[in-house]
Amino acid sequence: MVKIFLDGGPVEVVEGTTVFKAAQRAGIAIPHFCYHPAFVPEGSCRLCLVEIEGSPKLELSCSMVVREGMKVSTQSPAVREARRAVLEFILAEHPLDCPICDKAGECKLQDYYQDYGLTESVFREFKEKREKKVRIGDQLILDRERCVLCTRCVRFLAEITKTHELGLFERGIHSEIGGYENEPVRNGYSGNLVDLCPVGAITDTEFRFKTRSWFLTKGESICPLCSRGCNIFIDYHPGFPRVAGSAKVYRIRPRTNEAVNGPWICDHGRYGYVDLQRKNRCEKLIWNKGPGSTTELSWDKALIVIGEKIKALRENGKTGRISLILTTWLTNEELFLIKKIFKDGLGVRNVSFADPAPGTEDGFLLRADRTPNRRGAREMGFEVKPVDLDVLARDSDILFIFGSSLAGGSNDGAWKAALEKVSVKILVTAHLNELASAADFVLPASSVAEKSGTLTNADGRIQRIAAIARACGDIRPEVQILLDLAREIHLDDAYFGALTGPEEVHRELAKDIPFFGARP
């Protein structure tokens, strides 16, 4: 251990630590553009300068390694003056188009100018004109005027993805970030460049000009688009009155968790998630009475109708003729309730899983299994097997389908014929597709952003998702739907009556199955 003095206060750090990291541990923020904990220090932005006693000039804290007894000053007048001068040079070339810059509000340059600059520029020359809109990737747009040449993007592509699409070209005032012609940044992790960029030089078309960052509320969640379970921030707009319509998810950002995803997420999750939240949402409870006759039902009415049908089967002792098609998109709590109600309570044995087809693994974060909770379903005691359509058609009177993954895929069309033979089909889904027209009851369920619960990733890590966006229309979370159904058919009223939400369900789950006992 080495003892150093930061702004007078003693700090003990491991030998070989940089001054920057030591300051970070001591809770002292040092401004920086080019430094990023995931990369080797570059030292090109010159903003992290600190004064070290005995050193003739200011030193870069990001690459300076601590020495025993080092006396560092991060806020001395000389340091502040140096930082102000560095900012002035950056701003001599930086356009002040903050009003139309998507980074405004979360821009490092704005923050540092507020802290250190606040001076008039002494430059009388015109600012250099550069290209404002260069497409460098499928979703990425580079604005060379805004770029401060920190080369974070270049180093991300060189050190993390090792694809080397971007580089620093030319010299001096002509320096610019660029790539080869017809070779866009396309590596499955390109979205991270937008988060990495400390200013608004790299923006993505999915978020570009859609809203301003200060309108967004962030919520912590877990990406449900593969079994890695990356930690994410969901940025959403609460909706009317400042935008037309209801609450809307605008973007997904990685939430650093070194044990799971580090500071990155893949493009599949980042751009897929926003679509998941917005596209083809099922918002109304629909009863397909017969060909061409559909009505909207209230939840109370629908639960009574469905409850009657289950009760009729139970009176004849034929609850074995209830079938379930589940999906590993369901949270641990939902799967647990399904197990309690259908498997344990009603004795349902025909349980199968319909999931989206697995994709390809990319060796970094994205896993082949594109669902979030297969491990959780297994640990719960479910056998995760695909749907056997023949058995389904033969042995079912009532079929509950969770999720809409049954349609599409390899068994295209075959599922329609099988479903025809089942008399009552109840679909609980957040998204509408062909399956909705084949089902008798379509119950709108909440999407991942609208419900709380836990998901188990492939490594057995149980992670919490929270209800962030407010659901619109008739949408209800699955946990509530299942609990209401259990109460409707009077299945163990004492047990289900005590459960009110995902929290209580999780407590029961942790008591019941030792795997879920350990809290995340």
Next chain:
Amino acid sequence: MLKAFGYFVELLRGIWITTRHFNVNMWFHTLNLFGIKTKRKGAVTIQYPEQKKDLASRHRSLHRLMKRDDGKPRCVACLLCVTVCPSECIVIEAAEDPDPEIQKYPSTFVIDLNRCCFCGFCVEACPEDALRMDTAKIDLAQTSHDALIFGLDKLLK
């Protein structure tokens, strides 16, 4: 009996005040007619809405959006007016302009005058001087709420 007498006194007082105003104003109007005492004017009733007084130059009236020389809206959809608006009555959707110097333009710009309190903060927040409240239009009453929701077409007029 005493109460009825009180009413009668008040009645006479009212008649007296009205008559005094009439006589004073008539007196000065008559004098002014002959060019005497021109500094003191008699009171005049303005026949609104047929007759209108001039508004002060800083008066905040109906909003308008300014145009560039080529007729496009000057607004760059920075949403600062939306941010500052205390009654949250502005909704803007931005779109990508093909001109890289403009970049951003409003594809929809709606001011809901039902909610607007005419504070003029939006005008002050605008970095492009794209929004002004100087149309001198103050008779905005409508018979339906929808007619008071002003979009790009009405604001750019």
